Amino acid sequence: MTEILDQIRQRFGAEWQHVQRPDLLQIGVDAKKVVPLLTWLKEHTPFVQLTHLSAVDWIEEGQFQLTYLLTDPTAHVSLMVCARIDRDAAEAESVSALWPQAVTYEQEINEMFGIRFPGSPRQGVPFILEGWDDIPPMRRDFDTVAYMNTRHPPRPGRKHTDPRAYVGQVFGERGFLHDD
Amino acid sequence: MATTTKKKLPVFEPPAGSLAHAPLGQGCFLGETERLQAPKLKEALATIKNWFRANSLWVMAYGTGCGAIELRPLVTSRFDFERFGMAMRPTSRQSNVLIISGYLAVKSLKRVIRAYEQMPSPKWVVGLGSCTINGGMYWDSYNTINRLDLYLPVDMYIAGCMPRPEALLAGFGDLMQRIKRGEANGWHHYLENFDWYKANQKKVITDWNMPDYNW
């Protein structure tokens, strides 16, 4: 099944590739090549299903990673296409023209990460949050504890225990939850 | 409802011997206060009313969280809560008990407040699970509230994650006892400290686009 990776490398060029499992191939391409690659995959290869679309925040590199998971429903193989985009000018091309349900993914990524998908409908339309007035919550630099302490203060008297000490004194040194 | 929230007319004056002032000013109605000292006849009448209320609790069919999954065994064959006179009512105008079944996201807190204020008094709020008490395992989540009693007057907490149907039955039994004794007066507390509750609610719900009190 790796010949599809070779074809992709010839046609579009790959930054890296990896075979995680026999049924899960991973390849990293340039962000500008993503939509042509996905179009080619959808039109000329059996990878016709967009199973999953997600984003990862690599704040150390100052980059966002977009992950498209395509599935071949006949040969039962999945191809994971990864692309890095700049974190400050977070903008990527939309694939909602290829797959209608990508609108939902892009809407959520836009809301949760602040990545813009020009041309995709429902950009900026609140999907999950309502009246959100902070930086997009799924970014790594958003501190949920600080936000929670200012917005919804906890009930006084809640005790916080260090898991290492607590689990150590309860479950012994191995610190796992079963008895054998 | 949006069309009915437009006009706020004074419906009833607070009955004599009840609270001194109407916290909402015009348009507020306080149910008769079993809490305050009243003449014998009124006490007897209140006892009768409370008996009726306790024996026919109408629960609003609004599963706000995961605890709603245990409401299904509760209403169906195995733990049949209709034998205690309880029933599920699909509309907020005809229900007395609002079950907050677990954690409450901010977006659904808004709807819950609307639904609670649309319920006719007397009305009671039952909070299920540890999430309503102190946030539970979502204590550090940015989208769920940690303390329900900051925003709604809670008459009964049923602990657990999630409470088993037996626990729910026991909790409702306690609620019935408290209603019969005239102690479950959360809706009085809500109207007395109305400004405090509204301040808390508006602190969480940033886009407040509904009237202060939803009739």
Add this chain to the structure above:
Amino acid sequence: MPFVVKLGWSLVGVVAAIAYGLTIGGLIRKVMARIQGRIGPPVWQPFIDLGKVIFQRTATQHGVMFYLAPIFRAGGGMGLYLLVPVIIGVPALENFSFNGDLLLVMYFIFFGSLGMALGAAEAGHPHAPIGISRGLSQMTAYELPFALAMVALAAQVHSFSIREIVIAQQGSVLHWNLFANPLAAAAAFLAFLGMNMYSPFNIVGAPQEIPVGPPTEYNSKFLSLMMSGRAILAVAKIVLFMDLFLGGAHSLLEVFAKTLVIYFWSVFVGAVFPRFRTEQSIRFFLGWPTVAGLAGVLLVLVR
């Protein structure tokens, strides 16, 4: 018996009918719970609900028609009951039955729904108009077989008086219209399913679609009025059917027995069937029930 005494007896009968209707409601909840494998509420649960609802107070303000609608509904039920003789021969229990009351009865059966239609418009909630439009369209559908059955009975005894119809059925069980004119009886009893609003014809309430239809916005006193109106309407309907098809009654015991049989016919049907869609229910009533009603009329005419 002087008119005033008769009126007093009739009013006592109205109160008793409301109580009986509420008891039937409790019985229904109990029986349905048993069918579903539950224990069910106590039989007197509707009384507790009624009391609780009366002790509530409303804080919402709608229009005048909104508040008049439950009165229309209860009034329709009471008017229907006051026209239907419960036991022929007992002056206290034969209400104001007169020649041609069958026509008025047929109107009073649908009076309540019309009142609800007036009130639902002011509820302000879209579920109320949707539900009442469903109810009225279904009503017009099952009114046809019901009216045909009434016409058949009237043509049979050459009178529009319920009293005449009851007297014509005396003598033997085989004289009951249930057996004398089975086609008309079939049409009427199928229409009865639609009148009682039990599944599969409970498209007005329909909690899964338009919770809960016209009474969506009603609470407190008005809801209690609607509950009692529904109760007395149910009692009046089953007493009417008992008079028309089961040969009336000679004792209160017989009244209870026959009315329970008639009512639980619709309850047992509702226990095992899902709900129709609106147009499906209309098609149902305009199908075989109407055919049966027409055949019943023809049966009488050719005889």
Add this chain to the structure above:
Amino acid sequence: MTTEVVELNRWVQIWFGPQHPGITGNMSVQAWLEGDTFAGGVTHVGYLHRGFEKLMERRKFIQSFPIVCRICVPEPDTNEYLLAAALEDLSGLDTEVPERGAWMRTLVMEMSRLQMNLMTLGGHVGSMALGTAPNWLIALRDLILDRFEELTGARVYHMFITYGGVRRDLPAGFAERMEENLRTIEKKLPLVDNVIFDSSVFRKRAVGVGVVPEEWVDEMSLSGPIVRAMGLPRDLRKDFPYLKYPELDFEVVTAHGSDIYARAWVRRREISQSIDLIRQILGRMPEGPYCAKLPNMLTWTIPPGQTYVRAEATRGEMGYYVVTDGSDKMRRVHVRGPSYVHGVALLERMLPGTNIADLAPLMVSFQVCPPEIER
């Protein structure tokens, strides 16, 4: 809950939910009515958002297991297994999962599938106002919940599957009690069939209603009973074999018509299939350890990598996308629930032309589960 008449006085805008008995869970559908049919609608979610993915970035691996089972309330075990499988796949632990542990995972997955199907089959007719069958079916589901309680200690949220295997061993005499419960369920099921599938009214309501075209399957990557009801034998248990399913003997259940009736029939037959599978699993349960020797969970780190694991939930394909960066916490988790497609894109696409009475049965037949849309 708010309502207004949209311009042109042609469409009535009406909100289904969040407080609506016909809506599965806490979500809402903003629809425009034209007469009795929908002219269109928009799905609104977010009433249940808890920020799982953010929380899991703050928690150690073992601390994430109590969280993931909350993602889908009626069927938590799929989430637990998927998180465990993803972590094992990334850490190379997957080869060390003992046989008995894998078999017990399979047992738990089938039990949860069985109880979820029982509840959903009741919801099929419950959304059509037949209260009898749901009462029976949910009472039957409680038998399975009792076995869950005996096995894991909890009725709903089991937190049973951890990485390396499972948390506890089978209690003594579990198989006998389970067999007794399965016999009870099998004894009751003909009654349920009689009420549901032999009912002419249910046929009238369900046959030919909510037909999903076959072209949409690859276009929108549909999965689960929606696809199997079209006659396509697509089941991840066969396509992407995991756990012990390759060793089990079962056929993919399919039906024809792609309507609500077909989906209900698929679920009904999957109930029998799960009962049969549970019997097979309990018959072939090997002896041995049920959990691998594990590193200290407090200091356990996983090398960098990313993976996507999938399993066949009752509603369709459930997938976990996990990214690790070498630390003792996950870098990113993304949960791909089947309802994410079925509940938003597919439902909005099905709405125009749907009768108002058919919305609730349609949502039940899609098994829309809001918490996994918004996590």
